[in-house]
Amino acid sequence: MLMRVFPLFILLIGLAISWSLEQARQAAAITTSPIVELHQLPALKIGDWVFRQGTSVESELIANIGQSRFSHIGVVTAIEPEVIITHATTNDDPNYSNQVINSRLIDFSSNQLARRIAIARPQFLSTEQQQRISQHITAKISQPFVLSQRQHPHLYCTTLIADAITEQQPDFSLPWLNLEQAIFRGEYLHPQAFAERTDIEWLYPPTNSSTE
Template sequence: MIIRKMLPLAFLMLAVIGLMLGQSADRNLSGIPAEATPLNESPALPALNDGDVIFRKGRSLVSAVVMMNDPTTAFSHVGIVVHRDGEPFIIHAVPGEPDENGDEKVRCDKTADFISHDKASRYAVYRLCSDTAGFSARAASKAMEYYHEKLAFDKAFNIKSDDRLYCTELVWKAYLSSGINLTGSHFTRLSMNFLADSLILPGQLLNSSLLKEIHVNH
């Protein structure tokens, strides 16, 4: 019984070590390359608004470990929608997808790339239940600031630092700056000394009473 309880933590330890070694965050576990969705073909999505929160279920070992430790959701990664020249993009922080200089920083990707078949086996879009004061637009603007500031991916998963961000932290802090606390400041605590003791898991955002489902693909 003790061994069974320790397995999720053991897998998480392996995943973090993999991240530190530069493991790709969206590698197909089967070893067979998935057929990617062409970036010029828009997936079947509803009209997206600034501030929409988009979740995806990744295909990597890291994604599997995240979901193993977060049984409240079937998604492992999240980003926030912003529009550039009328086109929706996703601001997100992810390991294993370095920029042209080899640095892992906050990314601004086309929606079709974010949910392409090689990176996502499923995805969902959520939206603020009530937004009469422009919270979503301000959150999107803050997320764009993170991108322009070229903030690094936070491998320490330290919710207290603002100069580095991981995916759920980015979305939470973007909305927090607009006046909305999506999680009520509830965090997950792990008894592991080499990780921060307070984490935001995807399920804590997806199950927020302040968000409603707009679209999900299966």
């Protein structure tokens, strides 16, 4: 009797393992899928701003403190052979944590990292300025992420972009948010400051995403 039951037992274990592996494979596929159909996006250009509301507790905290729909922002620095976003981040890529990195748009907008994204084009910058801003930003790749108040050395997602723009347009300015929180004190620059500018064109969604 035992000899007859044993092969059946092995078969059931094998089926259970196969089912578990398939579930894990499907979960991984879901985790890495983009939250938007990238082929449906308008043609992007170097210098476009890509906003993101992240999925982490940290992202929710940043958005709530800044009263923003977004917790993160990056810049398009390449469009061929695929769209590349350069941004200062803590944990988008575990192999390159706490630094300025390049991310493919498909990864930047994966539902592992993003609840929503929006894309805007600054209308106040020329194509030549956008190219130089892109070069300035990509030159910062691998430099460490530094979240600190305005008066101290800093390099995080918004200041990476703001500093690059200011080099090309010295009168460029954004409102900094003065915080008196337990973990944040002083002035910080939030993505909402970029989203509220009136001299940008919203490409995706094609509406004013700063208020929706």
